[in-house]
């Protein structure tokens with residue numbers, strides 16, 4: 001998998017923003033969860049474009065687990 005550029009992440013976030021939180025599915029979340037994490041880490045405050053992902057992570061344990069695995073992978077022990 002190629003590393004997305006910052007610009008690609010923003011485009012991805014904008015595309016996600018067009019998807020209502022209740023409509024976003026696991027496939028969409030998992031495809032962008034690393035971008036979500038990167039943006040969240042970089043900006044500290046989450047852009048509203050990523051609300052749909054944040055909402056999904058609150059209601060979907062599977063995606064949350066994937067997200068937390070990424071967080072653990074990035075966090076220094």
Ligand SMILES: [Zn+2]
Nearest residue numbers: 025026060063
């Ligand atoms: Zn999910």
